[in-house]
Amino acid sequence: MFNRNTKKKMRFSDFLSGEYATDYINQPTPYAGQIDRAAKLIREADYVLLGAGAGMSTAAGAEYGGKFFEENFAEFQAIYGKGPYMQDMYSAGFYPFPDQESKWGYWSHQALLAGADLDVTPLHKTLLEALKGKKLFLLSTNADHQFEKAGLPVEQIFQTQGSYNLIQCKRGCHDKTYDAVALFRQMERERQNGKIPGELVPKCPVCGGDMEMNLRVDNYFVEDENWHAAEERFGRFLSECVNGRTVLLELGVGFNTPTIIRFPFEKLTRQHENISLVRLSRSKAMVPSSLGERAVGINADMAQSITDLAAKLRDAETGL
Numbered sequence: 001m002f003n004r005n006t007k008k009k010m011r012f013s014d015f016l017s018g019e020y021a022t023d024y025i026n027q028p029t030p031y032a033g034q035i036d037r038a039a040k041l042i043r044e045a046d047y048v049l050l051g052a053g054a055g056m057s058t059a060a061g062a063e064y065g066g067k068f069f070e071e072n073f074a075e076f077q078a079i080y081g082k083g084p085y086m087q088d089m090y091s092a093g094f095y096p097f098p099d100q101e102s103k104w105g106y107w108s109h110q111a112l113l114a115g116a117d118l119d120v121t122p123l124h125k126t127l128l129e130a131l132k133g134k135k136l137f138l139l140s141t142n143a144d145h146q147f148e149k150a151g152l153p154v155e156q157i158f159q160t161q162g163s164y165n166l167i168q169c170k171r172g173c174h175d176k177t178y179d180a181v182a183l184f185r186q187m188e189r190e191r192q193n194g195k196i197p198g199e200l201v202p203k204c205p206v207c208g209g210d211m212e213m214n215l216r217v218d219n220y221f222v223e224d225e226n227w228h229a230a231e232e233r234f235g236r237f238l239s240e241c242v243n244g245r246t247v248l249l250e251l252g253v254g255f256n257t258p259t260i261i262r263f264p265f266e267k268l269t270r271q272h273e274n275i276s277l278v279r280l281s282r283s284k285a286m287v288p289s290s291l292g293e294r295a296v297g298i299n300a301d302m303a304q305s306i307t308d309l310a311a312k313l314r315d316a317e318t319g320l
């Protein structure tokens with residue numbers, strides 16, 4: 001009998017890749033044909049590994065700038081001016097806040113809006129519903145917990161870049177993170193003129209220094225116990241799915257951090273004939289032409305392509 005246990009265990013570090021494809025093409029197949037091909041690949045698969053980037057949350061309706069920012073961050077624009085930082089939640093995070101009271105006054109507000117209080121899950125639910133019966137795992141660079149809110153068990157999620165709900169020691173002096181949602185809510189209630197009261201400023205319980213959001217922005221990012229447990233489960237799923245019929249379903253991953261999902265997905269598809277890649281993106285769905293029929297890249301509004309793909313999978317199930 002063939003012994004599967006002798007197979008090499010895959011780890012997250014083996015999975016990551018910095019290899020840039022040199023043969024990217026935008027596939028010329030018309031949209032409907034692309035959806036058919038993607039649905040066929042998924043229907044025939046036992047395993048689906050989801051890889052989600054910022055484009056997934058945006059497609060689902062999450063907003064970060066424009067009118068949304070003007071409406072929700074007027075208090076901060078009035079204090080710090082509008083440009084160049086106070087334009088959207090990404091740029092504003094880099095503002096050199098004058099003190100910890102101001103820093104947390106801003107960040108508690110953003111953390112709640114982009115994390116705990118964000119719910120754009122109808123599209124996530126549509127997708128999960130369509131993938132019922134598949135062995136599923138999600139690798140995500142988003143910190144917003146939307147797939148979890150949509151009902152995907154946390155044991156099937158590896159959120160690699162941190163969480164809007166957690167804080168850590170700014171210097172990463174110890175490998176622990178702290179759930180700060182209740183604290184953020186208190187900060188939100190007590191904030192005045194952009195500042196929280198001094199007694200609410202969090203301090204590291206070990207070194208007494210400043211705290212920081214648990215988001216991967218520098219080398220001090222803390223990978224805590226839960227992070228490592230999720231990494232371990234991801235490794236186990238990966239070791240299993242490379243031996244089965246697998247679709248890597250990429251959702252809104254661009255070129256900001258391509259080494260975590262995009263390039264590794266291409267590498268896995270290149271190395272395993274039983275693996276296919278379905279790449280959904282509004283404008284970055286080019287795929288390596290050398291992957292041939294095993295790659296489908298759909299450049300389209302993702303709310304639309306996910307809805308169409310789900311409908312196609314549903315029809316197939318009912319025999320329509």
Ligand SMILES: [Zn+2]
Pocket residue numbers: 169170171172173174204205206207208209
């Ligand atoms: Zn510390």
